Amino acid sequence: MTEAIxxxxxxxxxxxRGEDGRLWTQGESGPTAVRVVRCFPWSDPGCYVSxxxxxxxxxxxxxxxxxxxxxxxxxxxxSLLEAGFVLEIEAILSVEEEIEIRTFSVRTRQGVxxxxxxxxxxxxxxxxxxxxxxxxVGDLYMLRDPQDLDARSQKLLWAFLD
Amino acid sequence: xTAQAMATDQRIIERYTDQPARLPAALRxxxxxxxxxxxxxxYALADLDAALQLSETWLAVGESRVAVCKTSGRTIVxxxxxxxxxxxxxxEPGLTCNTLLVLGEPGEPALAHFRFTHRQRRxxxxxxxxxxxxxxxxxxERVDPDEVYADSVAGPVREAQALVAGNDMSVLFRLLSYxxxxxxxxxxxxxxxxxxTALALIPPYLTGILIDEVIQPVSDGAKxxxxxxxxxxxxxxxxxxxxxxxxxxxxxxxRLMAIxxxxxxxxxxxxxxxxxxxxxxSFFSRKKTGSLITRVxxxxxxxxxxxxxxxxxxxxxxxxxxxxxIVLTHLDMQLGxxxxxxxxFLCLWVYFHGKQMNTLFLRAWRxxxxxxxxxxxxxxxxxxxxxxxxxxxxxxxxxxxxxxxTDEFNRIHMVWTAFWPALMFAVRxxxxxxxxxxxxxxxGDGETVNTLTSGTFVAFLLYMVMFIQPIDVIGQMARIMNxxxxxxxxxxxxxxxxxxxxxxxxxxxxxxxxGRVTFENVVFGYDGVRQVIKGIxxxxxxxxxxxxxxxxxxxxxxxxxxxxxxxxxxGGHISIDGVDLRHLDTGHTRQQLGMVLQDPYLFxxxxxxxxxxxxxxxxxxxxxxxxxxxNAHDFLCKLPNGYETQVGERGHTxxxxxxxxxxxxxxxLHDPRILILDEATSSVDTETEHKIQxxxxxxCAGRTVFAIAHRLSTLRRADRxxxxxxxxxxxxxxxPELIAIEGGVYRxxxxxxxxxxxxxxxxxxxxxx
Numbered sequence: 001m002t003e004a005i006x007x008x009x010x011x012x013x014x015x016x017r018g019e020d021g022r023l024w025t026q027g028e029s030g031p032t033a034v035r036v037v038r039c040f041p042w043s044d045p046g047c048y049v050s051x052x053x054x055x056x057x058x059x060x061x062x063x064x065x066x067x068x069x070x071x072x073x074x075x076x077x078x079s080l081l082e083a084g085f086v087l088e089i090e091a092i093l094s095v096e097e098e099i100e101i102r103t104f105s106v107r108t109r110q111g112v113x114x115x116x117x118x119x120x121x122x123x124x125x126x127x128x129x130x131x132x133x134x135x136x137v138g139d140l141y142m143l144r145d146p147q148d149l150d151a152r153s154q155k156l157l158w159a160f161l162d
Numbered sequence: 163x164t165a166q167a168m169a170t171d172q173r174i175i176e177r178y179t180d181q182p183a184r185l186p187a188a189l190r191x192x193x194x195x196x197x198x199x200x201x202x203x204x205y206a207l208a209d210l211d212a213a214l215q216l217s218e219t220w221l222a223v224g225e226s227r228v229a230v231c232k233t234s235g236r237t238i239v240x241x242x243x244x245x246x247x248x249x250x251x252x253x254e255p256g257l258t259c260n261t262l263l264v265l266g267e268p269g270e271p272a273l274a275h276f277r278f279t280h281r282q283r284r285x286x287x288x289x290x291x292x293x294x295x296x297x298x299x300x301x302x303e304r305v306d307p308d309e310v311y312a313d314s315v316a317g318p319v320r321e322a323q324a325l326v327a328g329n330d331m332s333v334l335f336r337l338l339s340y341x342x343x344x345x346x347x348x349x350x351x352x353x354x355x356x357x358x359t360a361l362a363l364i365p366p367y368l369t370g371i372l373i374d375e376v377i378q379p380v381s382d383g384a385k386x387x388x389x390x391x392x393x394x395x396x397x398x399x400x401x402x403x404x405x406x407x408x409x410x411x412x413x414x415x416x417r418l419m420a421i422x423x424x425x426x427x428x429x430x431x432x433x434x435x436x437x438x439x440x441x442x443x444s445f446f447s448r449k450k451t452g453s454l455i456t457r458v459x460x461x462x463x464x465x466x467x468x469x470x471x472x473x474x475x476x477x478x479x480x481x482x483x484x485x486x487x488i489v490l491t492h493l494d495m496q497l498g499x500x501x502x503x504x505x506x507f508l509c510l511w512v513y514f515h516g517k518q519m520n521t522l523f524l525r526a527w528r529x530x531x532x533x534x535x536x537x538x539x540x541x542x543x544x545x546x547x548x549x550x551x552x553x554x555x556x557x558x559x560x561x562x563x564x565x566x567x568t569d570e571f572n573r574i575h576m577v578w579t580a581f582w583p584a585l586m587f588a589v590r591x592x593x594x595x596x597x598x599x600x601x602x603x604x605x606g607d608g609e610t611v612n613t614l615t616s617g618t619f620v621a622f623l624l625y626m627v628m629f630i631q632p633i634d635v636i637g638q639m640a641r642i643m644n645x646x647x648x649x650x651x652x653x654x655x656x657x658x659x660x661x662x663x664x665x666x667x668x669x670x671x672x673x674x675x676x677g678r679v680t681f682e683n684v685v686f687g688y689d690g691v692r693q694v695i696k697g698i699x700x701x702x703x704x705x706x707x708x709x710x711x712x713x714x715x716x717x718x719x720x721x722x723x724x725x726x727x728x729x730x731x732x733g734g735h736i737s738i739d740g741v742d743l744r745h746l747d748t749g750h751t752r753q754q755l756g757m758v759l760q761d762p763y764l765f766x767x768x769x770x771x772x773x774x775x776x777x778x779x780x781x782x783x784x785x786x787x788x789x790x791x792x793n794a795h796d797f798l799c800k801l802p803n804g805y806e807t808q809v810g811e812r813g814h815t816x817x818x819x820x821x822x823x824x825x826x827x828x829x830x831l832h833d834p835r836i837l838i839l840d841e842a843t844s845s846v847d848t849e850t851e852h853k854i855q856x857x858x859x860x861x862c863a864g865r866t867v868f869a870i871a872h873r874l875s876t877l878r879r880a881d882r883x884x885x886x887x888x889x890x891x892x893x894x895x896x897x898p899e900l901i902a903i904e905g906g907v908y909r910x911x912x913x914x915x916x917x918x919x920x921x922x923x924x925x926x927x928x929x930x931x
Contacts, residue, residue, distance in 0.1 A: 020265055021272045022252075035254045054252065082277070085214050085259035097520075099648045101323045103178060111216030114180050115281075116319055122528045136322040138280040140258045159525040162566075 013060055015051075015072035023079045025051060027059050034059055036076065036083040043127035045084050049076070086132070086140040087113060092153035101136065108141070115139065123160050131160070171312035171320065178319050179281065181207060184308045185220060189238065193231055196242050197224030204292050204307050206285035206314075208276035210259055221262075221276055223292055228264070230274050243273050245296060253290045255283075262286050264293070284314030291692045300696065303685070303733060321449070334643070337465065337650045338473070340426045347422050354415035355474050359482050361408040362628065363489055365401045370493075370621030372397045378616055415474070423470025427462045434458055434653055442662040443728040444688070457656060461649035468646035476639050479632035486632075490625055493618050497596050501626060504592055505633065508585065512637020515581050520641075522577060526570040532563045586630070593626055663730055669747040675754045675835040676739045677704035677866035679725060685733030686724060694720050696889040697734070702882075704739075704835075707867040709877035711911065712886040718870045721886060722838045725868065726755055738836070756834030758858070760841035762825030764816070769798055770805040772824055776832035784831060791860045792827035793853040794820070819850030826857045837862060839869040843876055851876075874912055883908065 015034075018024045022033040032053050039048035039061075049062040065073060065080065093105040093112075101116040115135040123131040123143070131143040146154065146161050154161075172183035185193075185205050194201055202222045211217040220231040228248070231240045243266075250265040260283055264274040278286055288310055295302050341348045376394045379385035435458055446454070483505060491498030540547055540556050547556055600622075603614040679702045686695040695717050702708055710718040723729055724736055727748050736743045738751065756776075764772045773788060774780050780788075785805065789795040797820055801807040809815055809824075816824070822842065829837065842858060843851045855876060862869075862879070871877050883900055885893035885908045893900055893908050900908035 019269050019271050020263070021275050022263065038257075041257060081214065082259050082261065083256050085210075086257055087216075087279075097524075099323060099651050101319070108216070110210070110214065112180060113216065114178065116178055116322065118322055120531065122531065137283070137318040138258075159521050160528065 013062065013068060013072060015068070015075040017075045017078075023051075023075060025059060027053065032059055036079040038080070038084050041084050042132070045080075049080065086142045089133075089141050089143045091150055092156045095156050104133070104141075106141065113141075115141065125162075168306075168309045168312050171309075171316035174316035174319050175312060179315065181209065181218070181281075181315070183312060185222065185311070189220065189231060189233070190222075192238070193220070193222045193229045193240060194224070196229055196240050197222070197227045198242075200225035202229075202307050204289050204305070205311060206278075206289045207282050207311075208262070208278040208286070209282055210277040210279060212275075212277070214259060214277065219276065221274070221286075221289055223289055228274070228293075245293070247273060248293055248297065251290055251293045251297070253287065260286065262290060281315060281318075284317060285311050288314060288692065295693075302693070333647050333650045333654060336654065337469075337646065340429060341422070341469065343429075344422050344425060347418055351415050351418040351422060352474065352477075354411045354418065355478050356481065358408055358411040358415055359478050359485065361404050361411060362482070363485055363625075364404040366621045366624030366628075367489070368397050368401050368404070369624060370615075370617035370619075372617065373620050374615045374617030419470045419474055423466040423468075426469050427466035430465060430653060431458055431462045434462070434656055437657050437659075440661050441656075441659060443723070444662055445659055454656070457649075457652050461652050464645060464649045465653070468642065468649075472642040472646060475635050476642060479635035479639075482628070482632045483636070486625055486628060490622065493621060493625075494614060497600060497614075497622055500595050500599060501592055501622075501629065504588070505629065508588060508633050509636045511585065511588075512633060515578075515585075516638055516641055518577065519574065522570070522574045526567065526574060529563065529567040529570050533560070533567050536560045536563060585633075589626070589630055589633075593623070596622060596626070663727055663748060665748050666745060668745075669750075670741055670745055671747045671750045672739055672741065672754075673750075675751070677835045678702065678737075678739050679836065679866060679868075680737045680740070681721075681734070682737070683734035684724065684731050684736055686720060686729065686731050688729070693732075694889050695724070695731075698886070698889075698891045699734075700884065700891060700894065702866060702868075704866055705864055706881045707862055707869065707879060709874075709880035709883040710868055710870045710886060711872070711874060711877070711883060711908065712892075716887045717889040718886050719840060720889075722757075722840060722868055722870065725836065725838065726752065726757065754835040755838070756829040756832050756836070757838045757840065758822070758825055758829050758842045758861075761818075762821045764809050764821055764824060766808075766810065768803075768806045768808055769801070769824060772809060773805075773827045773831055775828055780831050785827075788827040788831040789824075791830050792823045792857040794823035794827050794857075797823070817850075819854065822850075822854055823857060826854065826861055830857075830861050835865060837865045837867045839867065839871075841870055841872065843871075843873070874908075874915055885911075 013025065015023060015025050018031075018033065020033075023036065024031050025034050026032070034051040034053055037050040037052060038045050039050055046065045047063060049065060050058050051060045051062065053059050062068065062076075065076060068076065088109040089106045090109055091107040093107060094103075095105075096103045097119065100119055102119050103114060103116050105114045106112070117133060117135050121134065123133045126132050126142070130145060133141040133143070135141070143149075143157075146157060149157065175181065175183040185202065190202060202224055205220055205222040208219040208221060209216055211219070218233045220229070220233070222229045222231065223245070226245055227242045228245055229240055229242045231238065233239075247266045248264055249267060250263075252261075252263040252265070254261045254263070258279055259277050260280065262274075262276040262278070263272050264276075266273045276286070292302050372394065376385075376390045376397070380387055380390060438454065438458070487498070487502040487505070490501050536556070536559055540560075547553060600614055600619050604616065604619060681698050681700050684695055684698045685693055687693040698717075698721065710721060712718055724731060725743075727736075727743050727746075730744060738746060743751070753776075765775065770782075770785055773785050777784075786795060789798055789805070798805055798807075809821075826842075839858065839862075843854045859879065869877060869880065877883060878897070880897070882894060882896060884891055885900070885906075887907055893903065893906055900906060901912060903909055
């Protein structure tokens with residue numbers, strides 16, 4: 001299988017954070033600024049990380065972040081965090097049904113937020129457990145474990161949980 | 163955009179998000195003071211900080227400087243940098259965290275680094291575009307920054323939600339105004355319904371009188387049968403008459419309101435469909451087809467239900483309950499109050515039961531959608547399922563979800579089957595209380611003797627049964643109203659949308675169009691900020707054939723869309739025969755314009771109906787001639803019903819090449835002066851392509867043609883070729899002229915295609931000429 005992925009990289013890959021705040025690696029024609037895409041953001045976020053250049057071409061594919069040298073791993077850490085960032089719901093404050101949309105008011109780890117989903121758009125079950133809600137603009141809201149929610153939140157979310 | 167549209171967007175932001183609807187005025191003032199003169203050109207909000215917490219950082223672009231303003235409570239920190247220092251702007255997408263990096267000199271720290279959720283993305287893209295254009299030495303048309311910001315943040319919610327100015331009540335009144343043309347019938351229907359309700363109160367009342375004035379006195383021996391006979395029959399006759407009149411009123415009301423509801427639904431459908439035909443293409447690209455179809459079909463049907471029955475039923479239920487309360491308290495104050503006081507509580511109980519059912523149904527619908535997902539996935543993909551031998555797994559997947567949804571529906575049945583007997587029990591409980599209070603009075607124990615007659619009590623019992631139905635209707639009033647206003651909102655949203663392409667009152671008609679097409683520094687952007695066409699100019703003579711080539715997304719189709727005036731330019735002019743397109747009668751101009759698209763659209767109907775679509779009066783001779791010219795006649799003759807074969811929905815019973823040739827025949831018959839070919843031969847095999855190309859050659863003769871093609875070989879007849887890249891006309895000329903440009907875009911494309919299709923030695927031969 002690995003032969004089919006020629007850019008698979010691990011220990012030999014060198015990553016560093018540049019002065020401009022971007023993540024850099026050594027490309028074929030010199031240092032290249034890259035952005036990070038997680039291939040399996042939910043089931044295996046630390047594996048198969050694609051590094052893409054400014055033209056969105058893949059420069060390297062990291063099979064496992066832990067294979068990287070410590071310096072590179074440290075440089076990659078924040079980019080990985082940014083790439084995999086979703087808002088994490090801690091409590092549901094209200095759910096209002098409207099004509100074609102549903103408005104959720106939630107408290108997330110990042111702050112209080114109000115967002116809308118289409119009424120026929122349902123939360124998605126994640127492979128490792130938990131739920132993912134996508135709003136009308138494409139922002140993602142993760143609910144790690146619905147059982148951890150307070151009773152009121154669970155009641156408000158009851159129709160959306162299994 | 164109008165001021166009203168901006169106000170709507172700002173209201174959406176205030177109502178649906180937690181962020182400001184505009185850059186706060188005080189903050190803007192401070193920023194503008196730091197920008198070194200001039201106003202803010204464009205701004206956006208970054209709602210994530212470096213720690214990926216929700217926060218508020220404004221990015222505002224001025225004439226010569228850029229401001230970054232971070233607010234936290236009352237603390238405001240503003241820093242600025244010169245626009246001239248910006249060397250590179252990078253916008254990178256993420257799952258939820260996007261970044262905009264503004265870079266100066268290579269190796270230097272970034273001038274600014276913003277992180278933001280997708281909600282801010284459109285606004286950030288606008289700023290990104292503005293800065294990038296400046297880097298390329300191009301300006302961007304001046305816009306109102308508040309308007310652009312409001313549009314970009316509110317847009318997704320506005321597009322997802324049917325938003326109509328006004329609250330639910332005003333929408334409801336607007337809906338009821340559609341009854342205006344039928345007001346006579348409405349009044350009569352309403353009158354019938356009132357009569358129906360009033361008549362329902364008569365039989366129990368007369369029954370009571372019969373018992374008290376006829377049966378009881380005769381049983382007691384106080385009166386003889388002869389004495390009461392006439393009165394008794396009169397009362398029975400009156401009861402019979404009341405029932406007969408009641409049914410007559412019921413018949414009148416049902417028939418009148420049902421038919422009237424259909425008329426109103428028809429009027430709404432007619433108005434809606436006619437309005438849809440007027441709307442610009444931009445509206446259809448914003449809205450999902452399914453959602454629009456639902457509005458014309460299910461929503462109008464739902465409104466029929468409301469207008470025919472819901473509206474009257476709810477009004478009458480209220481009248482009936484008030485009537486019952488008056489009659490019962492009039493008959494006996496004590497027992498009347500026992501019956502009427504619990505009614506509001508029962509209505510509330512029904513209301514809360516409705517809310518509980520909504521939640522249960524929501525859960526069931528979610529699970530039902532999982533069942534339909536499996537079915538709609540596997541039925542069209544059955545070949546794949548079988549090829550991979552996955553029938554067993556699919557069966558298991560379906561069964562699991564099927565059981566799951568059955569459990570949910572059973573839960574619903576558990577709830578409602580428990581509720582209604584409980585409600586009935588409560589009503590019966592009231593009856594028992596009435597019995598408890600009435601019995602001593604009926605039997606006469608001491609002081610209360612004779613205060614309640616048997617007749618009054620029986621009338622009471624009959625009236626009590628009548629309480630149940632209106633309680634149910636009133637309990638469901640919120641749901642009925644909500645459904646009606648939802649549908650009305652969705653319909654009025656379409657009706658309130660104004661077409662973006664509008665003809666002036668004095669629009670000109672060119673008869674006939676010669677076919678000269680001129681672009682003068684044309685600029686166009688779908689969202690008003692990002693330009694898709696960036697200053698294109700050309701002049702095409704009548705009868706000239708122009709090949710449009712270039713990379714995908716470069717703007718070729720947009721050029722043709724502008725010629726057809728599906729959109730109006732945002733800058734510059736397009737003229738036909740020297741007259742600005744905006745001064746021409748659009749419908750009349752389009753009559754002289756033809757289009758053959760990559761995926762030809764055929765309507766449900768016969769082949770001949772499709773060929774005649776642009777010219778319904780064409781004779782059979784003309785149709786056959788056009789089909790011959792389009793190389794379609796031969797295959798049409800082989801179809802079971804010839805030209806009268808039904809092509810099925812979207813023509814999917816035919817192959818792509820066959821559909822294409824029918825669409826060419828349609829264009830030939832239409833006989834346009836200007837013809838647009840958009841990838842007309844791209845999705846067919848070589849033999850079919852040859853036939854289509856032949857047909858196109860005949861079609862193009864003597865007309866001005868704009869032909870978009872990726873396969874450059876199909877443009878061999880073109881008089882000139884325009885290379886459109888990134889919204890600009892980068893090269894133009896004949897094939898030999900463009901091939902001669904060393905490193906030119908056209909030459910590169912041409913060589914790339916040759917390498918794909920021809921052996922190397924041939925390429926060298928071609929290169930050497």
